[in-house]
Amino acid sequence: MKASSPYLQDFTRGIVKENPVFVALLGMCPTLGVTAFIVNGVGMGLAAAAVLIASNLVISLLRNYIPSQVRIPCFIVIIATFVTIIEMVLQAFQPVLYEALGVFVPLIVVNCIILGRAEAFASKRPVLRSLLDGIGMGIGFTLALLILSAVREILGHGTILGPDPESAIHLFGANFEPMALFAQPPGAFIALGLLLAIVNLLFKRFNIK
Amino acid sequence: MEKLLSIIFIYIFVENFVLQRFFGICPFLGVSRKMETAIGMSMAVVFVMTMATLVTWLLYTFVLVPFNLTYLQIVTFILVIASLVQLVEIVLRKISPTLYQGLGIFLPLITTNCAVMAVALLAVRQEFSFLESVVFAIAASIGFSLALIIMAGIRERLELAEMPDVLQGSAVTLITAGILSLAFLGFKGMLTL
Structure with missing residues (x-):
């Protein structure tokens, strides 16, 4: 995978x-904790991605104003603010x-x-690149949660789009005994x-490194 | 008294923070390679978790709730935990250099240990009293330590085992954690609050 421009690289790296x-x-922790159902896994992925994109953007904008000695507390406050907003939005x-x-x-x-990402990338790079990095990492995280929750929901419940019985689609018919484990x-x-x-295995087979 | 005892049992075994509730997975995977570091990390976690819950509970009950500021919960808690870790580090360095030597490197790592934040949030969410919150924090951190130390023991032996190289490292660690979690699943439903 050879991406030519640094912008494209910033975007695809996280995926x-x-x-x-x-x-x-x-x-x-969230990867393991909320992936019993696809809906929850993807919801978590998107919520974290939104916080990641917003905090990358703001931290990159402020990178020249935050003194390096107190940067970690500053990052934490910025992140915590966005998490509070997301929590309120979800709740509503x-x-x-x-x-x-x-x-x-x-x-x-x-x-x-x-x-x-705030420490390693956004605090040192211009705004557009940090934004692309945030979007790429967010997609990568959501994708990983989607894959894990799909495996767990299909094997563990035999459904997709559960747990709500109205939207749940049973993949294997009524007699299927799910692997509750x-x-x-x-x-x-x-x-x-x-x-x-x-x-x-796939990385080794396709020589991705 | 009965409730305190059941909190202790539940959060060490039934609802083990690492193996059943998935809090603090990063240090669980990161520092469980050697028994010595696992014990150091465990001690630091017991200490910080108890202190953090104590402070955040008081702050929540006597500042955030009376002034209607509960929406600041996340910001306040994370700042308390981060500054507490700093404070503990400074105090330890002055009072007990030997303990600081042992715990020193683990203390900064604890700020991003989600188990500490989780225990503070859950103590408030489950409406525990002050004493119950402290006992809850101690039990949860002992549960964390138990999982971490068992894992370190297993991983020290696993080092010498032969396995396919795609499984090496984190893959086999996670599968081992799964089997360990299966053992703890046996406690499920024994006690509820």
Whole structure:
């Protein structure tokens, strides 16, 4: 994968080559915690992506004004502000999702991906590049959660688009006995472990590094 | 008293913070390679988690709620935790250099340990009293330490095991954690609050 311009590289880096979940192993808590259903996983991914994009943008805009000794507290306050906004938005417009995600919504603030990108990228780069980096990383995170939650929901519940019975589509008919393990906490660890092994295998096969 | 005892049992075994609730996975994967570092990290977490919950609970109950500022909860809690970690680091360096040597490198890592933030948030969300919150924090951090130390023991042995190289590193660690979590699933439903 040879991207010519640095802008395109900034954008695509987070999606595959430096995927925050599968390659960098960051943001593991929400990755494992909310992926029993696709709806929750993608909702979490989008919420974190929104915070990441907004905080990358603001931190990059302020990068020349934040003194380097107190940069971490500054980043944390900026991130916490956006998390509060997202929490209020979810609570107002998506109450079901908000309930399902529970304490993981305020915990976006300690998601290492966001602070990591702020420290390693947005605090040193111009605005447009930081924005593209945020969007790419956000897509990468959401994609990873989508894959993991799809595996867990299809195997653990035999549905997609659950848990709401009205929208849930049963993939295997009424007699299907789901592997309840994948809906439970141990299944999250095992599914992610196996996915990581598959990603390692694919990276090796296609020489991505 | 009965409630305190059940909080202790529930948050060490039934709702183990790492293996059942998925809080603090990053340090769980990051510092479980050696037993020595795992023990150091555990001690630092027990200390900071208890302190953080104590301070955030008081702040929430006596400042945020009376002044109707609960929407500032996230900002306040994360700032309290971050500054507390700094404070603990400074105090430890002065009072007990030996302990500082042991815990020193782990303290900055704790700021982004979501288990600390989670325990502070959950104590408030579940409307625990002051004493219950402190006991909850101690139990949760012991649960965290238990998982971390068991994992370190397993990983020290796993180092020498032969396995396909795509599984090496984090993949096999996660699968091991899954099996460990399966064992803890056995406690499920034994006690509820």
